[in-house]
Amino acid sequence: MKLFQLVMWRMSTILVVILTCWAVLFYLAIMEEVNDEVDDSLSDYAESLIIRSLSGEQMPDTSNGSNNQYFLYEVTPEYAASYPNISYRDEMVYITEKGETEPARILMTIFQKEDGGYMELVVYTPTIEKFDLQRAVLGWIVFLYVLLFLMILAVNAWVFHRNMRPLYTLLKWLEDxxxxxxxxxxxxxxxxxxxxxxxxxxxxxxxxxxxxxxxxxxxxxxxxxxxxxxxxxxxxxxxxxxxxxxxxxxxxxxxxxxxxxxxxxxxxxxxxxxxxxxxxxxFTDVKSLCLNELLLQYLDDYKEVYAYRYVQVEVHVEECFRLEMSESLAIVLLTNLLKNAFVHVTEGGVIALSFTASSFRISNTGDASLDKNRIFERFYKEGKAEGSTGLGLALVDSICKAYHLTLSYTFEDGQHIFSIVS
Structure with missing residues (x-):
């Protein structure tokens, strides 16, 4: 994972947590403020009703045209003692003026008359549709959330790239x-x-x-x-x-x-x-080489050696396998693979060479698979071949690594197969 991706991923995670907490707190703060305002209005209205009741003045109509309604009735001392003096809650109530049920904020309070009796006053007023408020707040919060999120990420990406430019310059310098x-x-x-x-x-x-x-x-x-x-x-x-x-x-x-x-x-x-x-x-003598043309130049030198063991050589060329590399190393690469094929081919067997635009493959008939985990090690000799230095395939492996070529070995259907892919 790149440093930029790691920073952006961690920044996004932190922002999601922070903005989500902020959205929840923002909604709770709005609802708290709305309830406070409604509760203050209800308290003032309830206080005026209690004063009028205690002073013996005529009480207003239960519905006064302002959508505020109240109920006043006497309760027992036991009931008064079991409930708090004042409480607030949200309920769905029937609004007489509108003739429909709406959400309302309700204040319930209990007070004592001069004669020692207890009265319960219930005052309620229609309030906002909290479900509608939730949807509206949620919509704007999501909009603001996404906008802030994208803007913060964009600013961080710009700041990161601008300030990390020397690091990218250093990395490019090291790569080159x-x-x-x-x-x-x-x-x-x-x-x-x-x-x-x-x-x-x-x-x-x-x-x-x-x-x-x-x-x-x-x-x-x-x-x-x-x-x-x-x-x-x-x-x-x-x-x-x-x-x-x-x-x-x-x-x-x-x-x-x-x-x-x-x-x-x-x-x-x-x-x-x-x-x-x-x-x-x-080796700095790098130039463009066609490996199949180069191989054909040296293949004649091995034909007499192959004929000595009755080995047939087959060459299949689809396209020129062209590489940018040192010609001396290309010769070492090809000749070592040819020598290895001769060492491990069976008497009267076949060595097949095939070229495509992006690969070279050499295969030869054999009796048993080589140890694919060790054949490219230095000084490793399969079967302790006399006169072998154990460095032929190690040289091939080093050359392939130097030019970023993929070298592989497999044993299939009685065939030792070495493949080089660019």
Whole structure:
């Protein structure tokens, strides 16, 4: 999840809770204010009626044209003692003036006359339709709620993007950064302290990485030169010794074994150096290549080897599988897959190569599945093949990762299948 999405999701959750609580409190406050106003009016009206009753004046009509109505009747002392002196409630009552039932606010109060008797006064007045009020308030609250919600989110999104712009610049710079290329350093004069320190740290990291990269390149170059030269000298001396006619058959056999060991060591050294160069992205001769055309150029070199084991080679080309990559690495990729297919193909079997616009697939007949969890590990050898360095498929895997290609292995219907998809 992106930072922007996380912030907006959390902000939305908080806003929903806050605005919902505010809407409930707002409605309760409105209803409380309405009831207070009505209750004050009823209290004043009830007070005037009680004064007139106690003073012996003539009481007004129960319906005086103002929709306010009252009932006054005598109650027992026990009844008076069991009820509060004054209470308010909402009820549906029949309004004589209108001839219909409407919601009303009712005041009930009990007072004592001079002769010690108790009177109960019930006063009610029509009030607002609270259901209608609820709908009206709810409609406006929802409108205001949605409007505020969208405006707050829009403002937060604008503020977030504006203030987080240096972070997006840093992320883009890190995505485009490649060792060995002179990237423009990040701006270290930002007003925001945290972003300024991030850019300073990224620039320092870049400088250290470039220095280490140059040192590593120098080491790899020196190691390649210094190790290959003595290995070549040792092989040449062994070959000269093997030409000595005075050697016994046993001595010649031992020398041949030593020569093979040196050759394996030479191949291993070259493969390890190549792996280091691939992982350090030291191959900059990138160009557009058609892999099927490149493969056909090298396939003839293997035909005699395949014919030795009666292996048939089938090539199916639908379209050109074109990639932007180093030609030397593309050759290593294809030749290692061809060698691997030859190693694991059955006697008199078939090796099939197929190309599409976005994939390359090589399959060969085999007896049993390889360990798909380990075949791309370095120095892992399936069946301990003699002369193998165990780095062929590891090289293929490293090249695919360097160029963001998807490499996979499956074993289906007696076929080892390696697929590369762009």
């Amino acid at each position: 950064y490649r060792l060995g290329t002179k990237e423009k350093p990040l701006d270290e004069s930002l007003r925001i302290v945290e972003f300024r320190k991030l850019n300073e740290a990224a620039n320092m990291f870049s400088e250290r990485s470039e220095k280490l990269y140059e040192q590593q390149k120098l080491f790899i170059g020196n190691a390649s030169h210094e190790m290959q030269t003595p290995l070549a000298i040792c092989r040449n001396r062994l070959e000269m010794l093997m030409e000595d006619e005075t050697l016994t058959e046993k001595q010649l056999s031992e020398l041949m074994k030593t020569h093979r060991t040196l050759e394996n060591l030479t191949r291993l050294n070259k493969s390890l150096l190549l792996l280091c160069k691939i992982e350090n992205r030291q």
